[in-house]
Amino acid sequence: MRNVFTIAGKELRGFFASPMGWIIMGLFALLFGYFFLAHLDYFVGQSMQAQQGGGPINVNQFMIRPLLQNVALINLFLLPMITMRAYAEEKRSGTIELLLTSPVTDVQIILGKFLGVLGFYAALLAVTMLYIGILFVFGNPEWKPVLTGYFGLLLMGGCFLSVGLFISSTTKNQVVAGAATFVVFLLLWIISWLGQSAGPAVASLLDYLSIVWHFDDFGKGVIDTKHVIYYLSFITFGLFLTLKSVDTERWRG
Amino acid sequence: MIEVQHLTKRYGPVTAVDDVSFRAEKGEILGLLGPNGAGKTTTMRVLTGYMPATEGSATVAGYDVFTNPIEAKRRVGYLPETPPLYPDMTVREYLTFVAKLKLPGSVSRSERISRVNGVMTKTNITDMANRHCAKLSKGYKQRVGLAQALIHDPEVLILDEPTAGLDPKQIIEVRDLIRALAGNHTVVLSTHILPEVSQTCRRVVIINRGRVVAVDTPDNLTQQLKGSATLYVQVDAAGADAAAALSTIIGVRQVSEHDRREQSVGFEVASDTERDIRRDVARMIVDKGWGLLELRPLRLSLEDIFLQLTTDENQLAGGSKEFAFPFDGAQGDAAEAASESEATPNA
Ligand SMILES: Nc1ncnc2c1ncn2[C@@H]1O[C@H](COP(=O)(O)OP(=O)(O)OP(=O)(O)O)[C@@H](O)[C@H]1O
Numbered sequence: 001m002r003n004v005f006t007i008a009g010k011e012l013r014g015f016f017a018s019p020m021g022w023i024i025m026g027l028f029a030l031l032f033g034y035f036f037l038a039h040l041d042y043f044v045g046q047s048m049q050a051q052q053g054g055g056p057i058n059v060n061q062f063m064i065r066p067l068l069q070n071v072a073l074i075n076l077f078l079l080p081m082i083t084m085r086a087y088a089e090e091k092r093s094g095t096i097e098l099l100l101t102s103p104v105t106d107v108q109i110i111l112g113k114f115l116g117v118l119g120f121y122a123a124l125l126a127v128t129m130l131y132i133g134i135l136f137v138f139g140n141p142e143w144k145p146v147l148t149g150y151f152g153l154l155l156m157g158g159c160f161l162s163v164g165l166f167i168s169s170t171t172k173n174q175v176v177a178g179a180a181t182f183v184v185f186l187l188l189w190i191i192s193w194l195g196q197s198a199g200p201a202v203a204s205l206l207d208y209l210s211i212v213w214h215f216d217d218f219g220k221g222v223i224d225t226k227h228v229i230y231y232l233s234f235i236t237f238g239l240f241l242t243l244k245s246v247d248t249e250r251w252r253g
Numbered sequence: 254m255i256e257v258q259h260l261t262k263r264y265g266p267v268t269a270v271d272d273v274s275f276r277a278e279k280g281e282i283l284g285l286l287g288p289n290g291a292g293k294t295t296t297m298r299v300l301t302g303y304m305p306a307t308e309g310s311a312t313v314a315g316y317d318v319f320t321n322p323i324e325a326k327r328r329v330g331y332l333p334e335t336p337p338l339y340p341d342m343t344v345r346e347y348l349t350f351v352a353k354l355k356l357p358g359s360v361s362r363s364e365r366i367s368r369v370n371g372v373m374t375k376t377n378i379t380d381m382a383n384r385h386c387a388k389l390s391k392g393y394k395q396r397v398g399l400a401q402a403l404i405h406d407p408e409v410l411i412l413d414e415p416t417a418g419l420d421p422k423q424i425i426e427v428r429d430l431i432r433a434l435a436g437n438h439t440v441v442l443s444t445h446i447l448p449e450v451s452q453t454c455r456r457v458v459i460i461n462r463g464r465v466v467a468v469d470t471p472d473n474l475t476q477q478l479k480g481s482a483t484l485y486v487q488v489d490a491a492g493a494d495a496a497a498a499l500s501t502i503i504g505v506r507q508v509s510e511h512d513r514r515e516q517s518v519g520f521e522v523a524s525d526t527e528r529d530i531r532r533d534v535a536r537m538i539v540d541k542g543w544g545l546l547e548l549r550p551l552r553l554s555l556e557d558i559f560l561q562l563t564t565d566e567n568q569l570a571g572g573s574k575e576f577a578f579p580f581d582g583a584q585g586d587a588a589e590a591a592s593e594s595e596a597t598p599n600a
């Protein structure tokens with residue numbers, strides 16, 4: 001376990017030591033801010049109407065939940081940038097030789113890298129919490145759905161990151177890794193669109209396969225083990241593929 | 254300490270290492286010598302557990318690198334061909350990271366810090382401690398790579414071209430460091446700079462095209478290739494009959510003039526190996542009243558051996574005319590200059 005944290009710590013520091021990490025963080029905050037303002041604007045409009053026509057509307061339901069759902073969209077663009085270097089750059093620069101000849105197992109390396117990228121993603125989410133904090137200052141949202149929502153975002157991001165890690169482990173070129181990851185994310189995304197327009201049987205299958213669909217309940221403040229298990233199995237599968245890929249590379253040389 | 258048995262490594266259709274066996278005893282420095290593409294790096298990558306062998310086995314410090322990789326890796330320090338540095342880390346951060354990775358969990362923080370400081374002193378990089386690895390010169394990168402390999406005080410050191418990219422002064426420093434490390438550590442180093450093996454290694458494994466061509470001490474290899482020994486004799490005030498006179502000594506096969514200056518003349522005197530003719534030669538020179546300026550055994554340098562071994566191999570492998578000159582262009586003039594200046598016959 002100590003080795004896992006050593007590697008995770010190294011990954012995490014790498015983001016803050018390079019301009020890339022700060023650029024990703026800036027973009028994440030910027031995009032989130034844009035969605036925040038757009039939703040705020042919409043929400044204020046809605047609540048004006050609601051005041052004229054009846055009781056107040058819920059800030060959780062009309063603002064925070066759709067806002068958090070939009071993080072999935074931000075992830076689509078920015079998470080490939082987090083994982084693309086993870087293996088590709090180590091392979092290109094030869095530092096992979098250090099890792100693979102150190103007394104650590106492949107599983108420890110992979111878990112370390114995964115925790116590292118997940119930690120950075122958590123830091124990105126932490127920044128967005130500052131925006132949500134504003135709502136708590138000026139309004140009175142329920143905090144529980146916010147927490148479950150963030151928990152769901154972390155799990156959803158974990159799925160993207162495990163896929164990204166796998167793709168990064170198959171190439172030496174981080175640009176190729178990033179582009180391929182984006183395309184795969186896009187496909188995973190499209191699955192959820194198709195779900196909306198397909199017939200009921202196919203739709204439920206596509207929904208099940210869609211990473212984004214499973215997030216819905218978290219946004220509502222519900223932690224359903226079904227979704228947690230789905231996300232955790234997805235992550236495990238992604239990391240398993242990474243392990244296989246690292247092992248194959250090893251044999252090929 | 255290190256035992257390699259029938260090691261074969263194929264990359265798809267390419268056989269990079271073909272049935273290689275050798276061993277290195279505790280405290281010894283073993284040189285892997287071979288031209289580009291000989292399979293040195295591949296052999297080392299298998300030894301360090303970076304990649305599995307296609308066939309055969311490798312044991313390091315008593316542990317099979319394939320079946321017991323973690324224990325084996327704990328006892329090995331490895332300097333790859335390109336030093337594995339993270340550009341965004343400072344030298345100190347980097348060495349601390351490697352220390353955490355390689356030292357067992359029981360080692361305390363203060364012990365770790367003193368190890369890091371220790372290897373930085375040993376490899377002379379203390380003044381670069383806070384510089385980012387990306388901003389180091391090639392020579393310093395190489396030294397940080399060496400420091401990284403030493404950090405857990407491993408029983409076995411595997412160094413892939415440890416002096417590549419260093420200036421002549423640094424080359425001498427690194428060789429001295431490696432020699433100082435032998436004794437407590439078993440060292441395997443690869444090189445295609447020939448004087449390097451005779452300078453540092455007790456035994457040499459010469460590899461060509463993935464196969465072991467010869468394993469021996471540098472001295473024995475020299476002997477092996479020569480049925481005869483040659484002396485270089487430089488004399489003063491000798492008459493024109495000097496060469497003829499020298500040929501009369503028992504055991505001398507051939508005398509040839511090597512160089513002639515205003516006063517002195519130098520001869521190469523070839524003799525049977527089993528007879529030491531040095532005393533007889535000296536006596537004759539004194540008796541004749543010539544001045545003896547120089548008398549030393551001439552050995553075939555390892556370069557010659559190397560050329561001979563690899564050319565023979567080439568002929569066996571289908572009489573290919575192309576010949577791999579053992580110097581890598583990338584080594585640059587510095588290394589060659591260094592080898593020139595150190596190429597005096599070895600003791
Ligand atoms: N990853 C790889 N995939 C395919 N072939 C490889 C790979 N690595 C090395 N080879 C081939 O294996 C052979 C041995 O290469 P290796 O790097 O071990 O040689 P070397 O003795 O270290 O050479 P050099 O002195 O240039 O470093 C070469 O023919 C090389 O082309």
Ligand SMILES: [Mg+2]
Nearest residue numbers: 293294295334
């Ligand atoms: Mg090599």
